[in-house]
Amino acid sequence: MSEMSAASTLTKKGEKTRQHLLSVAEEVFGVKGYFNASIVDITQQAKVAQGTFYNYFPSKQAIFEELVRNMSHSFRSEIREAIKSASSFEESQRIGFRTFFSYVKSHRNLYSIVQQVVLVDEELYRWYYDRLASGYIKGLEEAIGKEEIQKYDTETIAYCLMGISQFLGMRWVYWEDEHVPDHVLEDAIAFIFNGLKK
Amino acid sequence: MSEMSAASTLTKKGEKTRQHLLSVAEEVFGVKGYFNASIVDITQQAKVAQGTFYNYFPSKQAIFEELVRNMSHSFRSEIREAIKSASSFEESQRIGFRTFFSYVKSHRNLYSIVQQVVLVDEELYRWYYDRLASGYIKGLEEAIGKEEIQKYDTETIAYCLMGISQFLGMRWVYWEDEHVPDHVLEDAIAFIFNGLKK
Amino acid sequence: MSEMSAASTLTKKGEKTRQHLLSVAEEVFGVKGYFNASIVDITQQAKVAQGTFYNYFPSKQAIFEELVRNMSHSFRSEIREAIKSASSFEESQRIGFRTFFSYVKSHRNLYSIVQQVVLVDEELYRWYYDRLASGYIKGLEEAIGKEEIQKYDTETIAYCLMGISQFLGMRWVYWEDEHVPDHVLEDAIAFIFNGLKK
Amino acid sequence: MSEMSAASTLTKKGEKTRQHLLSVAEEVFGVKGYFNASIVDITQQAKVAQGTFYNYFPSKQAIFEELVRNMSHSFRSEIREAIKSASSFEESQRIGFRTFFSYVKSHRNLYSIVQQVVLVDEELYRWYYDRLASGYIKGLEEAIGKEEIQKYDTETIAYCLMGISQFLGMRWVYWEDEHVPDHVLEDAIAFIFNGLKK
């Protein structure tokens, strides 16, 4: 439940090992998938003994969940940071989308991991999208307050927007391993703004 | 009907067993997930011996793939049938969405299975969405031809629409096990049509 | 125990099926080996149902044993026939060797089967070589009686001769799938006759 | 010493377990045969868990092959050692035969294993006899050089000699579980020397 679980005290060396395992696990899970990846895969690639893994994480599922939570935070904070300077709802959306896709492009493994959460821990999966949605909802409510966009049910639109970015990311970044082409991004954003504007 | 030939000849009894296994597998995979479900789970629930399974399917993955292909067909043909009578693009979309959600509601397990395909066989996963997308694209091109909607890149919009339905289905049908509420459906459709109209 | 086991009465059609299975089994066992070959391999290649097999043979081992016994007979009778006309011990040996190697060359599968007997049924294995040895012994005793060769322990020499033909057959026929080269055959025979002559 | 590296590091305890498994496997394969022996047979007799087996050997075939290679080495080095002191070709042959038979007598299981190699891995089988043959050939060439024996094709004679020892070993040591009787050994050696001498 706590986001920094594990042991109460860790020496510097211990902390380093722990982080190393997390980063190796990110790659292994991303490439092989949660179910096809084994603890041995992780420990071998990390060049530690199997037992070492269990000094830092209580189970395979635990390290996976920690990765997901980490990703959720880093991803959302990156977006938050990026749209800080935006002066309008439209601009913030545009920046948000771009950031999302470039994040996905450079964290392909993490993106792949999210898709697997549903099979590992449904609760966590819902948590992940709930948190993500709440960011969207806040933005939408503000824009509605300022009468920048139509008065839709914000949760509905939030899920629409998440669906759109997820599927465009899947189609271009994940399948083709390319950046989402500009004309695609422009058409998608045009579609969305037409859909939202008064 | 089946895309994979399997055995050369199947008696009536054999065909029945095979269908029974398929239907039990649908439930088991849907509930437990592909990786957590075992052949024993399927054969026990189907009340046949483990060996019987392998008289009809060469592997666990094979039966899973057949389920996905079956679903792809039945789902798309149901939609196709439903929107036959629609007199405008708008009406066909509205009917299409409704049909999608009611299909998901009554085939919860199949829906859950699709989400897992990506982890089992990525090729099949792409095949599934490619086929689905091509249906959307055809409808969009027609509507553009008739100048009912704006001239967007149709593939982009197709993936947007698939993303939207997927996420609304996930949020209300899959998580809450309810029908998508009317106000959600209406807002989503309004959003989409505003987005598309000239 | 009886060499014609199976059913008491067989129609013509039944007898044909039975022979067909035997001949297919010879190939399958020869190529894949007893343990790697399955009844399905045999019935599929013979184009009959699995159940049909058990109408004619009580078990996998039974058909294998019948093949071995058949081979033992046909092989020995071929040799016997061939050396009938020989006018001296030396000539009969020379003909015997040639016949052995050409038999092996044209019945590669049967030869391969013999090598497996030891793992399937040790008793049968000993029976096979006992019978073979007794032919050699008879010939040797005769030659000793006629003072054509030295007075060795005939069983010992019989096993020496069987070992020699077995290993030469293995080396040239089985491994290279060629006829035993003439110079090999000549050297082997020279070695043997020097060894035996007074 | 081992030709296959297996794990990167093995503690003393690990090495002990590994050797124990090898020695138990030798007995199990020797008694039941490769195909009739299961990993469970080995681990139960070794009193370790099934999983332990796979900590040391990647597969059933791998441990079998290692046994064969070990045997090949130990057997040949024992012979080599034994005939070191021989002052003539004749003496070395006599000692070699005796050593062969006493090796077989005290390593009945290993002997039985060799007979099975052909069914498990034909390449390994040929390797085994090639190596063995090359020892014989070297001895024969030397003797020919010294004009101690006739000028035969050495490979042919090597296979003859291997066949002879194999079959005598089978007949007396393997089947009767006795030492090869002296009169058999003497007759065989007489036969061979008559065959070889000038």
Added chain:
DNA sequence: AATGAATGAGAGTTCATTCAT
């Protein structure tokens, strides 16, 4: 803190054989 040996339940799959039709 780190190791790696040991575990054992459970996985997917094979196959000789039986039996009702």
Added chain:
DNA sequence: TATGAATGAACTCTCATTCAT
């Protein structure tokens, strides 16, 4: 006579986890 559906025990192998050092 021929069929092929059904069986279930047995197989090889995997892997998350524990524990003594």
